[in-house]
Amino acid sequence: MASSLGFEFLTKKPYSPPSWASHLHPLPSHFFSLAHLPTPIHRWNLPNLPTNTELWIKRDDLSGMQLSGNKVRKLEFLMADAIAQGADSIITIGGIQSNHCRATAVAAKYLNLDCFLILRTSDLLVDQDPGLTGNLLVERMVGAHVHLISKQEYAKIGSVTLTNVLKEKLIKEGRRPYVIPVGGSNSLGTWGYIEAVREIEQQIQKGTGNVKFDDIVVACGSGGTIAGLSLGSSLSALKARVHAFSVCDDPDYFHNFAQGLLDGLKAGVSSRDIVHIQNAKGLGYAMNTSEELNFVKEVAATTGVVLDPVYSGKAAYAMLKDMSENPKKWERRKILFIHTGGLLGLYDKVDQLASFVGNWQRMDVNESVPRQDGIGKMF
Ligand SMILES: Cc1ncc(COP(=O)(O)O)c(C=O)c1O
Numbered sequence: 499m500a501s502s503l504g505f506e507f508l509t510k511k512p513y514s515p516p517s518w519a520s521h522l523h524p525l526p527s528h529f530f531s532l533a534h535l536p537t538p539i540h541r542w543n544l545p546n547l548p549t550n551t552e553l554w555i556k557r558d559d560l561s562g563m564q565l566s567g568n569k570v571r572k573l574e575f576l577m578a579d580a581i582a583q584g585a586d587s588i589i590t591i592g593g594i595q596s597n598h599c600r601a602t603a604v605a606a607k608y609l610n611l612d613c614f615l616i617l618r619t620s621d622l623l624v625d626q627d628p629g630l631t632g633n634l635l636v637e638r639m640v641g642a643h644v645h646l647i648s649k650q651e652y653a654k655i656g657s658v659t660l661t662n663v664l665k666e667k668l669i670k671e672g673r674r675p676y677v678i679p680v681g682g683s684n685s686l687g688t689w690g691y692i693e694a695v696r697e698i699e700q701q702i703q704k705g706t707g708n709v710k711f712d713d714i715v716v717a718c719g720s721g722g723t724i725a726g727l728s729l730g731s732s733l734s735a736l737k738a739r740v741h742a743f744s745v746c747d748d749p750d751y752f753h754n755f756a757q758g759l760l761d762g763l764k765a766g767v768s769s770r771d772i773v774h775i776q777n778a779k780g781l782g783y784a785m786n787t788s789e790e791l792n793f794v795k796e797v798a799a800t801t802g803v804v805l806d807p808v809y810s811g812k813a814a815y816a817m818l819k820d821m822s823e824n825p826k827k828w829e830r831r832k833i834l835f836i837h838t839g840g841l842l843g844l845y846d847k848v849d850q851l852a853s854f855v856g857n858w859q860r861m862d863v864n865e866s867v868p869r870q871d872g873i874g875k876m877f
Pocket of ligand 1: 838840
């Protein structure tokens with residue numbers, strides 16, 4: 499594992515927590531630099547914000563390319579643990595377009611580990627080749643072993659048992675698998691966003707504008723990101739209020755889940771005191787209304803920021819809705835929205851998006867345009 503060639507991310511490094519988090523247990527001992535950090539923070543001029551509200555965006559979608567988004571921050575710690583435990587393979591689980599599974603497949607390959615993915619799909623499609631759309635293309639190109647499971651089976655058996663079944667099978671075959679739970683959300687993975695808070699603090703200190711964020715807004719899918727952000731924000735000097743918009747289960751479920759992660763770190767805090775969770779599920783997980791997709795398209799067209807439709811797209815949509823319904827809550831606040839990535843998931847929505855994206859035409863080259871220069875040249 500050479501660092502002299504600049505492949506520093508392949509070197510496991512000792513981890514020192516921020517001073518304000520050094521009382522948490524367990525403290526991770528090592529991590530890998532898998533993400534391109536720090537991710538940029540810039541102003542995000544969405545229209546129709548409440549009076550004097552300042553909106554900023556942290557671009558965790560830019561934490562990498564095929565290995566990108568919020569999941570890579572968790573994987574820095576989880577992969578180091580896998581290597582420390584002598585694993586030769588990784589098992590993880592998620593939806594058919596799981597960004598977490600794609601990021602894990604890439605990180606595993608960087609570290610020369612085999613990757614086994616259990617992907618949840620519809621009962622109708624479970625016996626078919628899943629195709630190469632979006633995240634699947636990357637997963638299959640890096641050689642992940644894809645095991646499909648139907649939504650019905652997943653709901654009956656549960657993700658923990660499913661990963662254990664595959665783990666037992668691999669152990670019998672002489673392998674040493676390491677299991678990463680849904681979304682990389684366990685207490686160790688939570689360190690990814692505790693560490694991200696240190697990064698935000700450092701960016702604020704270095705910034706020229708002296709911006710102090712009052713609020714952090716983020717999507718919530720499996721719960722690890724909000725646990726890390728809210729714990730970090732409450733322990734550090736940041737003290738921004740964390741607002742989570744959940745895209746699948748309801749707020750009570752996520753408070754209980756986040757509490758488990760916080761207790762696992764012996765944080766001694768209550769999830770309900772440190773994070774405010776609102777429902778942004780809409781039609782259901784990974785399902786979009788045409789208003790949401792139109793919003794994602796309009797945000798791209800007005801600000802250049804391409805949101806994913808499943809997580810940050812829904813969270814930003816719900817945030818703006820809340821701002822218009824409760825403007826007093828957001829007026830005069832400095833808000834940091836975390837874009838958690840997931841752009842590859844957009845490819846799964848191209849048919850639905852097509853009706854909003856009409857800007858094309860055949861180029862007009864009428865008879866008066868001279869033609870002799872281009873004769874015979876295609877390039
Ligand atoms: C792109 C993206 N954003 C946000 C989330 C939510 O993060 P978490 O699972 O930590 O709640 C996920 C995964 O669930 C994701 O893939």
